Amino acid sequence: MAEINGGAVGVGQLQSLALTNYGHFTTMRVEHGRVRGLSLHVERLRRDCRALFGVDLDARRVREAVRRAAPATGSTTVRVTVFDPGLDLGHPAAADDPHVLVTSRPAGALPLPPLRVRSAAYVRDVPGVKSVGLFAGLHHRRRAQLDGFDDALFVDTGGHISEGVTWNIGFFDGSRVIWPEADCLAGVTMELLKAAHDHEVEPVRLADLPVMRAAFATNAAVGVRAVSAVDGVGFPGTHGIVDALRDAYSGIVGDLV
Structure with a gap:
């Protein structure tokens, strides 16, 4: 599953992420619709968004996106990535329109070996x-x-x-x-x-x-x-x-x- 700002992901939107590698993210394990430390994950996203883009991130929008990405049962790994598709390599100071990319994949079995x-x-x-x-x-x-x-x-x-x-x-x-x-x-x-x-x-x-x-x-x-x-x-x-x-x-x- 992948969506950006609640909609389908276009190749052009991901171009700046691939070519400039400027942004931030958090990864969480969702188990039966719950996340340990969800508020800490969201606060990290808000803090890092202010540090990299100088603007506040809508926490409600983030939670809604995570909810769509994770099924109500089972375990899923959800990653929330924040970046500005319009970022210009020569003028990063102008990047102030962060988008929210949400991706998910099945979570692995635990515990893992040492x-x-x-x-x-x-x-x-x-x-x-x-x-x-x-x-x-x-x-x-x-x-x-x-x-x-x-x-x-x-x-x-x-x-x-x-x-x-x-x-x-x-x-x-x-x-x-x-x-x-x-x-x-x-x-x-x-x-x-x-x-x-x-x-x-x-x-x-x-x-x-x-x-x-x-x-x-x-x-x-x-x-x-x-x-x-x-x-x-x-x-x-x-x-x-x-x-x-x-x-x-x-x-x-x-x-x-």
Whole structure:
């Protein structure tokens, strides 16, 4: 399913998105007509729209579009992308007419197997905006997969961990859940888990990983997923804290779309 501003999608409308790659989005998992953290997804879209286009986004229109995209039963992954079809590469300051593109696909079965990830030195452009500019992240993911890993984990030049390509990461040191303090995109799933489970936020370096007892990845599509290795440091594929966080997340009642 795909629609733009409530109507059919034309090739010409998508041209600027394909050729300029300027815009933002959010992805949500709709289960039986409900979305965990729906208000956070909508607020992200409104915040990023103001940051990229300088105008407010109609939250009611977004919810109506998501409602049309998701069936009342079953699980569906819905992506809402906001961009201006009239954007001129030479005059991006004039882009102030954002359109709402909504696409959907069947959601995958959960839980997924643990991730093995490789660190990569990279800090995303404008980390607080969920930008459609995915080139660098996918490039690092591709390189990691070609070398036998599942994904990439971003670190800065000092070895401080920030986030994965399309997910946040957390750790357990034996007594505390720790979210890395870093410039990153604060995911909706991470924010929901922060509210649902005791935690600390502090810098985490690659050099700190040998003392950690578990690691996990989070995003709206997969919920909570164990991380079984970062570079050469291994973690258990199953752990009580990962199960506890997954249960806490599953227990959050989603908002009706």
